Amino acid sequence: GESVGLHLPTLSVQEGDNSIINCAYSNSASDYFIWYKQESGKGPQFIIDIRSNMDKRQGQRVTVLLNKTVKHLSLQIAATQPGDSAVYFCAENFSGYALNFGKGTSLLVTP
Amino acid sequence: KAGVTQTPRYLIKTRGQQVTLSCSPISGHRSVSWYQQTPGQGLQFLFEYFSETQRNKGNFPGRFSGRQFSNSRSEMNVSTLELGDSALYLCASSLAYEQFFGPGTRLTVL
Numbered sequence: 001g002e003s004v005g006l007h008l009p010t011l012s013v014q015e016g017d018n019s020i021i022n023c024a025y026s027n028s029a030s031d032y033f034i035w036y037k038q039e040s041g042k043g044p045q046f047i048i049d050i051r052s053n054m055d056k057r058q059g060q061r062v063t064v065l066l067n068k069t070v071k072h073l074s075l076q077i078a079a080t081q082p083g084d085s086a087v088y089f090c091a092e093n094f095s096g097y098a099l100n101f102g103k104g105t106s107l108l109v110t111p
Numbered sequence: 112k113a114g115v116t117q118t119p120r121y122l123i124k125t126r127g128q129q130v131t132l133s134c135s136p137i138s139g140h141r142s143v144s145w146y147q148q149t150p151g152q153g154l155q156f157l158f159e160y161f162s163e164t165q166r167n168k169g170n171f172p173g174r175f176s177g178r179q180f181s182n183s184r185s186e187m188n189v190s191t192l193e194l195g196d197s198a199l200y201l202c203a204s205s206l207a208y209e210q211f212f213g214p215g216t217r218l219t220v221l
Contacts, residue, residue, distance in 0.1 A: 032208045043115075043201050043212030044154075089154065097142045097205045098167040101154035 010106040019077040023090030023102045030092040035075045039086045085109045115204050115213035123219045129190040132216045136183050136204030143185040148199040160185055192220045
């Protein structure tokens with residue numbers, strides 16, 4: 001039969017606003033976390049990463065926050081632009097360089 | 112530097128057939144990982160190869176296998192295809208923790 005698709009949470013923001021995408025991870029022993037952006041028809045693209053010995057890291061227009069106490073990651077995008085519309089995934093390293101991915105959040109930027 | 116390349120980009124097979132997908136990593140990268148992406152399950156880890164050795168394996172049946180060659184290029188094979196194997200298969204290469212993804216191979220099983 002037909003497979004049921006993942007119901008991705010969707011975040012809709014207006015152009016120019018800030019976006020916050022949240023993610024819960026599962027392994028308290030993970031020491032590396034990464035955010036990816038995936039546009040339709042493309043592979044995931046690296047946005048920013050953070051190690052477990054940090055709680056905040058900033059890039060160009062993006063900031064990642066890590067709260068190890070509650071196993072929570074967030075990605076903040078400043079001054080969101082239409083080109084930011086995509087699905088965003090958090091991932092945690094669990095062994096070697098292998099990653100466990102979250103389910104993803106769809107970001108829709110409206111003019 | 113050239114990115115990760117995957118061939119073929121699209122593939123249509125029928126149930127029971129087998130398929131081989133290929134991945135060429137970024138030059139100098141020794142780790143290659145494979146992921147399956149479906150609407151139902153999202154992105155799931157298949158396996159990771161490092162210097163021709165399988166270093167990690169995800170929770171997939173034995174029909175899914177892979178290998179890595181001395182030039183770091185990797186192939187994955189799926190035997191006895193099932194309808195549920197229809198997915199986007201993504202390859203990622205890395206020098207360290209940061210993984211760089213290819214565009215994927217879209218496999219459709221009829």
